[in-house]
Each structure stands twice: as structure tokens, then as C-alpha cells.
Amino acid sequence: MIFHFGLFLGFQLIGEILARTLSLNLPGPVIGMILLAVLLLLQPRIGHAIEKTATGFLSHLSLLFVPAGVGVVQYLDQISDIGLPLAAALVGSTVLSIAAGALTFKYVNRLRGVPDETPE
Amino acid sequence: MNEILNIWSYLSEGPLLWLTVTLFAYLIGLGCFNLSGNKPVVNPVLISMILLSALLKLTGTSYATYFEGAQFVHFMLGPATVALAVPLWQNWQRVKAAAVPMLAALVVGGTVSMASAVAIGYACGLRGELLLSLVPKAATSPVAIGVSEAIGGLPTLTVALVLITGVIGAVVTTPLLNALRIRDYRGRGFATGVAAHGIGTARAFQVHGTAGAFAGIGMVLNAILTALVAPLFVHLFF
Numbered sequence: 001m002i003f004h005f006g007l008f009l010g011f012q013l014i015g016e017i018l019a020r021t022l023s024l025n026l027p028g029p030v031i032g033m034i035l036l037a038v039l040l041l042l043q044p045r046i047g048h049a050i051e052k053t054a055t056g057f058l059s060h061l062s063l064l065f066v067p068a069g070v071g072v073v074q075y076l077d078q079i080s081d082i083g084l085p086l087a088a089a090l091v092g093s094t095v096l097s098i099a100a101g102a103l104t105f106k107y108v109n110r111l112r113g114v115p116d117e118t119p120e
Numbered sequence: 121m122n123e124i125l126n127i128w129s130y131l132s133e134g135p136l137l138w139l140t141v142t143l144f145a146y147l148i149g150l151g152c153f154n155l156s157g158n159k160p161v162v163n164p165v166l167i168s169m170i171l172l173s174a175l176l177k178l179t180g181t182s183y184a185t186y187f188e189g190a191q192f193v194h195f196m197l198g199p200a201t202v203a204l205a206v207p208l209w210q211n212w213q214r215v216k217a218a219a220v221p222m223l224a225a226l227v228v229g230g231t232v233s234m235a236s237a238v239a240i241g242y243a244c245g246l247r248g249e250l251l252l253s254l255v256p257k258a259a260t261s262p263v264a265i266g267v268s269e270a271i272g273g274l275p276t277l278t279v280a281l282v283l284i285t286g287v288i289g290a291v292v293t294t295p296l297l298n299a300l301r302i303r304d305y306r307g308r309g310f311a312t313g314v315a316a317h318g319i320g321t322a323r324a325f326q327v328h329g330t331a332g333a334f335a336g337i338g339m340v341l342n343a344i345l346t347a348l349v350a351p352l353f354v355h356l357f358f
Binding site: 005008009011012015025026027028029030032033034035036037039040041044047050051053054055057058059060061062063064065066067068069070071072073074075076079082084085086087088089090091092093094095096097098099100101102103104105106108109112114116117118 | 142143145146163164165168170172173176183186187190191193194197198199200201202204205206208209210212214217220221222224225226228229232233234236237238240244245246250254257258260262263266276277279280281283284285286288289292297300303304305306307308310311312314315316318319322323326329330332338344348
């Protein structure tokens with residue numbers, strides 16, 4: 001367990017260092033994630049060792065957004081006079097983006113003659 | 121009474137109180153979600169956000185004091201992002217097989233997100249830096265902050281827009297995709313990750329492991345796309 005978290009933190013650290021030294025436009029954790037994925041593809045043994053911890057950790061991903069979310073609620077007062085146009089833009093664009101992305105995925109697959117993966 | 125005030129002033133200064141309260145607020149949110157029969161509108165993040173905000177207001181606690189405790193939870197976002205490597209690895213064969221539809225969905229979903237946010241904002245009377253702050257709103261917040269700064273938006277506003285986008289995505293994705301009769305968890309998850317980053321990904325993991333894995337990839341790819349394309353987009357349209 002400690003090793004597993006050490007691995008996640010270690011890759012985040014490597015990611016942060018690379019992001020700064022190479023002045024990449026990506027956050028350290030994203031770089032760390034890509035590097036860890038490469039390691040797991042090369043060394044599946046490590047993947048099998050950490051997959052339980054990772055799955056448990058990720059099943060509570062929602063929790064980790066709560067502190068920042070509370071910050072947003074505090075900030076809402078300051079943007080209340082432009083709240084309506086912002087809300088319209090956010091709701092509209094999010095709905096359109098999800099629909100457009102999922103439909104594209106479906107129809108590109110269909111064009112390639114690949115069947116849908118339907119849930120059991 | 122004095123005794124209680126003393127205990128309160130002691131606890132309210134340290135991180136223990138608000139860290140504990142954050143965990144329990146989330147458990148209440150999760151409990152409501154389960155009680156509702158996992159209805160997407162009863163989003164655990166949304167419920168805990170509202171509960172905690174009300175509690176801060178009632179107790180006259182500043183966000184800075186709250187964050188002293190909550191920062192430990194917030195900090196875990198970094199290692200959690202790294203941990204997304206595991207579902208990516210587990211699903212690697214399927215990811216490779218779906219590379220073409222994923223890239224197509226990324227380009228379409230990411231572009232539609234930026235363009236429609238700006239178009240609707242403009243139509244509703246938003247101009248200038250407010251409009252620019254909307255451009256990176258589908259990307260994960262560290263990327264969105266950097267992009268917002270670079271293109272002349274307001275980074276603080278962008279953070280709020282990013283989080284609200286995530287909650288909207290988490291709430292609408294299941295009914296929306298059901299209405300469109302899209303059943304493939306790969307496409308469902310991926311589009312949700314592209315449009316609604318980590319909060320959408322968290323929602324996707326609640327629904328299905330495959331959806332979660334593909335949402336995580338969608339989030340990462342749209343972070344890259346936004347960092348590359350948003351400045352070009354702004355250059356073209358502003």
C-alpha cells in the first residue's frame with residue numbers, strides 16, 4: 001500500500017520535474033500518468049501489484065473535487081451578475097460536446113465496420 | 121458556553137475539523153446518491169459542495185480556514201491523476217483498437233466544446249476576457265488555468281467555469297447519452313472525459329469501469345488538445 005502510493009507520488013514528482021525543466025504545457029500529474037502507463041506496459045508485474053489500490057482509489061475520485069468545488073460556491077457571489085450567460089454557455093457547450101463526441105465515436109466505428117461493444 | 125467557545129476556537133484553527141467534515145459531507149452525498157438509486161442528478165460532489173458551503177456560511181468560517189483542512193483531500197488529485205495510468209494499462213488493447221474513433225471524437229468533442237461555449241456566450245452578451253475565460257473550460261483545471269492566462273482570460277474565473285462544467289457534465293451525461301441511444305461504454309466514457317474532465321471521469325467510474333478508463337483517456341487527450349489548440353482558436357476568432 002505504501003509502495004503503491006509512493007509509486008503514484010514518485011511519478012507525479014518526476015512529472016512535475018519534467019514539466020518544469022522542459023517547460024512543457026502539461027501538468028506534472030498528467031506527465032506522470034503517461035510515464036507510469038509506459039512503465040506498466042513494459043512491466044505488467046507492477047501493474048498487477050498496484051491495480052487493486054488504484055481501482056479503490058479511483059472509485060472515490062469524486063471526493064477529491066469537493067474542496068475546490070466549495071471554493072467555487074464561495075466565488076459564485078462575485079459572478080452573479082454574469083451568471084446567466086455563463087450558465088447558458090456552460091450547459092449548452094457541455095451537452096453539445098458530449099453528444100458530438102459520443103456520436104462521432106459511434107459513427108466512425110460504424111464507418112470502419114467495427115461493431116459496438118454493447119454492455120452485458 | 122465559554123467552554124464550548126474555547127473548544128470551537130481551538131478546533132476551527134486546525135485542519136482536523138474541516139478535513140473530517142469534508143469526508144463526512146462526501147459520505148452524506150454518497151448516501152443520498154445511493155438512496156436515490158444512483159440517479160445522476162443526485163451528484164455526490166454537488167451535494168457535498170452545497171452542504172459544506174452552507175456550513176461555512178453558518179459558522180462564519182472563511183474558505184482559507186476551511187482549505188487548511190481540506191487541502192489534504194485536494195492534494196490527492198495529483199496522485200489520483202497518476203493512478204489513471206492503471207485503467208489505461210488494463211484496457212490498452214481496447215484503447216489501441218479504438219484509437220481512430222477516439223481521435224475523431226476528441227477533435228470533434230474538444231472543438232465543439234470551445235466553439236459552442238464562445239458562440240453561446242457571445243450570443244448572450246459576453247465579451248472580452250469573460251469570453252476568453254470560457255475557451256479552456258473543458259480541460260482539467262491546471263491546464264485550463266495556464267491556457268486562460270496565456271490567451272488573456274481570467275484564471276480564477278476559468279477555475280470556477282471548469283468545475284461547474286465538470287458537475288454539469290457529470291449530471292447530464294447519462295440521460296443525454298441514453299436519449300441518443302449510445303450504448304458503447306467506450307464512446308460514452310470517452311466523450312464525457314473530453315467534455316467534463318476529472319469530474320466527468322469520476323462519474324464515468326461510478327457507472328462502469330470501462331467508461332471510467334476511457335473517460336480518463338479523454339480527459340488527458342483533451343488537456344493536450346486544449347493546450348495546443350486554444351491559442352490558435354483565439355488567434356483565429358478574436
